[in-house]
Amino acid sequence: MFSRYYGIFISRIKESFIYRFSSFVQVIASGISLFIIWYIWKAIYASAGTTSIGGFAFPEMMTYMTLSVIFNMVLATFQEHEIEREVRSGKIATYLIKPVSYPLVCFTRTIAGKTSQIFTRLIPLLIVAFFIIKISIPVSWIFLLSLGLGYLINYNLVFLTGLMTFWTKGNIWGVRLSRTVIVSIFSGSLLPLIMFPEWFVEIANMLPFIAMFHIPASIYLGSIASTDIISSLLLQGFWLILLTSFTFIVWKRAEKKMFIQGG
Amino acid sequence: MGNIIESRRLSKDYRILKRGKGRFAFFKTLVSRDYKIVRALKNVTFDIREGEFVGIVGPNGAGKSTLAKILTGILTPSSGKVKVMGLVPYESRRKYTQNIGVVFGQRTQLWWDLPVKESFNMLKHIYKIPEKDFQKNMKIFNKILEIDKYMMKPVRKLSLGERMRCDVAASLLHNPKVIFLDEPTIGLDVEAKHNLRQFLKHVNEQGVTVILTTHDMGDIEELCPRTIIIDHGKVIIDTPTSELRGKVSKERTLIIDFIGKPSKIKTRSGIKIIGREGDRILLSVDIRKHCVSDIVREMLTKYKISDVTIEQPSIEEVIRRIYKGEL
Numbered sequence: 001m002f003s004r005y006y007g008i009f010i011s012r013i014k015e016s017f018i019y020r021f022s023s024f025v026q027v028i029a030s031g032i033s034l035f036i037i038w039y040i041w042k043a044i045y046a047s048a049g050t051t052s053i054g055g056f057a058f059p060e061m062m063t064y065m066t067l068s069v070i071f072n073m074v075l076a077t078f079q080e081h082e083i084e085r086e087v088r089s090g091k092i093a094t095y096l097i098k099p100v101s102y103p104l105v106c107f108t109r110t111i112a113g114k115t116s117q118i119f120t121r122l123i124p125l126l127i128v129a130f131f132i133i134k135i136s137i138p139v140s141w142i143f144l145l146s147l148g149l150g151y152l153i154n155y156n157l158v159f160l161t162g163l164m165t166f167w168t169k170g171n172i173w174g175v176r177l178s179r180t181v182i183v184s185i186f187s188g189s190l191l192p193l194i195m196f197p198e199w200f201v202e203i204a205n206m207l208p209f210i211a212m213f214h215i216p217a218s219i220y221l222g223s224i225a226s227t228d229i230i231s232s233l234l235l236q237g238f239w240l241i242l243l244t245s246f247t248f249i250v251w252k253r254a255e256k257k258m259f260i261q262g263g
Numbered sequence: 264m265g266n267i268i269e270s271r272r273l274s275k276d277y278r279i280l281k282r283g284k285g286r287f288a289f290f291k292t293l294v295s296r297d298y299k300i301v302r303a304l305k306n307v308t309f310d311i312r313e314g315e316f317v318g319i320v321g322p323n324g325a326g327k328s329t330l331a332k333i334l335t336g337i338l339t340p341s342s343g344k345v346k347v348m349g350l351v352p353y354e355s356r357r358k359y360t361q362n363i364g365v366v367f368g369q370r371t372q373l374w375w376d377l378p379v380k381e382s383f384n385m386l387k388h389i390y391k392i393p394e395k396d397f398q399k400n401m402k403i404f405n406k407i408l409e410i411d412k413y414m415m416k417p418v419r420k421l422s423l424g425e426r427m428r429c430d431v432a433a434s435l436l437h438n439p440k441v442i443f444l445d446e447p448t449i450g451l452d453v454e455a456k457h458n459l460r461q462f463l464k465h466v467n468e469q470g471v472t473v474i475l476t477t478h479d480m481g482d483i484e485e486l487c488p489r490t491i492i493i494d495h496g497k498v499i500i501d502t503p504t505s506e507l508r509g510k511v512s513k514e515r516t517l518i519i520d521f522i523g524k525p526s527k528i529k530t531r532s533g534i535k536i537i538g539r540e541g542d543r544i545l546l547s548v549d550i551r552k553h554c555v556s557d558i559v560r561e562m563l564t565k566y567k568i569s570d571v572t573i574e575q576p577s578i579e580e581v582i583r584r585i586y587k588g589e590l
Contacts (some may be wrong), residue, residue: 007388011374011381018376094372096337097365099357143344258338 012112083162139222318487355570424455
């Protein structure tokens with residue numbers, strides 16, 4: 001079933017190497033944001049005069065914030081903008097006339113993009129994290145599975161954002177920006193959720209966003225008891241199934257609304 | 264041979280949000296649900312037999328593209344039914360598209376930043392083309408279209424003519440039974456146009472059904488034995504191209520060059536002089552009343568003449584008059 005997409009996967013990886021300079025810049029940007037985070041938290045701990053904020057000692061906080069940068073790098077994709085461009089320019093038609101599913105084409109492209117980033121971005125980032133910032137090693141490697149689920153949940157949101165083009169018939173930049181802000185707050189990637197008031201945490205627990213950062217990060221840090229890991233993964237699985245079904249319904253409606261611009 | 268495309272009373276409506284006028288119109292359109300219905304296609308019915316080469320023409324906005332999009336499975340019609348190779352394109356899109364080829368003249372399907380070869384390789388996987396067939400087709404394309412010269416060039420560095428050759432080859436890689444070409448010769452120079460037309464003729468001779476939408480009457484005259492004219496969403500003419508002129512034009516123009524000063528020509532019903540310039544006379548002959556060759560013979564025996572040219576209105580002229588509603 002996936003063999004039809006193999007060519008797209010390979011071509012996309014080759015294509016990504018054309019933009020080596022942009023990869024290089026991204027690595028530098030991640031590095032800079034890590035150092036800014038480092039200095040901000042150093043200043044916060046110094047002025048607070050305590051060794052622990054919200055139960056986090058400084059090295060723990062640095063591990064948490066570095067994980068946030070790394071996980072965000074793993075989750076990040078610009079696929080929604082590519083979808084927007086293809087819908088608005090009508091290029092989407094060139095996929096609709098082939099025996100492939102457009103949602104799977106988009107998914108193949110993000111996975112290919114990620115694969116090429118393992119070497120161009122992830123590995124340099126990991127080197128900085130483990131050898132310079134010296135973050136702690138994962139308590140449980142199950143976090144990789146959890147992060148994978150988080151990736152798929154995030155991708156659903158990204159794809160849905162892209163599909164918004166069918167209804168807004170225009171720019172989705174605003175939708176994307178709002179999503180990014182909401183995700184970064186409610187997923188716990190901006191600040192550990194434990195530092196928010198209780199009512200806020202209760203709301204966050206009812207939303208899918210914790211599945212994108214809070215759960216995999218907690219498994220990594222060991223702040224979820226090993227007996228609770230299964231139920232956390234099940235919760236992620238629940239959100240994934242729910243969102244994927246929703247995406248499927250929205251895509252079916254988008255297909256009916258298909259308007260191909262130009263020519 | 265049987266029908267490969269059957270279209271029955273195909274209609275397509277577009278809902279367009281009405282935009283008000285005035286300063287607050289923007290806010291009004293945010294909440295209003297006031298739509299205007301635009302009928303892009305109205306009861307389009309036709310059959311196309313296997314192996315035909317059919318030209319679809321019509322002015323901009325006539326509904327050609329909408330029809331092409333329904334036939335290729337991109338759009339769903341509002342009412343009516345269409346079957347191609349026994350399948351409803353927009354219902355079983357993935358199964359259907361395995362056996363069709365599509366070329367959009369104004370939009371490439373190749374990967375912009377990568378060498379052409381890469382796009383062909385990608386298509387090989389998408390259509391699951393067996394290596395043997397792939398190599399065989401590449402050999403044919405290289406021989407006729409000579410695309411091997413730029414297989415390693417990134418698509419963005421190709422000229423329009425080169426790119427179009429590659430696009431057409433790409434659409435045929437998986438041996439489709441039907442190909443849809445949307446203005447494939449747009450913007451091409453004379454030489455490139457000629458090459459492409461030769462190739463399309465060759466493809467059709469191999470038994471592939473070709474549906475061509477175009478504005479270029481040269482394409483129609485050279486390639487399509489049958490022409491369907493669409494205007495305002497309706498099929499207004501569906502006829503063999505050879506009859507298109509005869510059907511709409513009852514006149515021929517004879518351009519007669521006399522030796523010396525033109526003699527006085529006796530005109531009668533069905534023959535009239537429509538112009539004079541020096542030694543030349545333009546004579547209009549009604550072909551319902553006279554046989555053109557008889558008139559030519561008569562002229563040659565009666566007068567001292569150096570040259571006679573018979574002109575029929577160009578297809579372009581005919582179609583222009585059809586669009587204007589004169590015919």
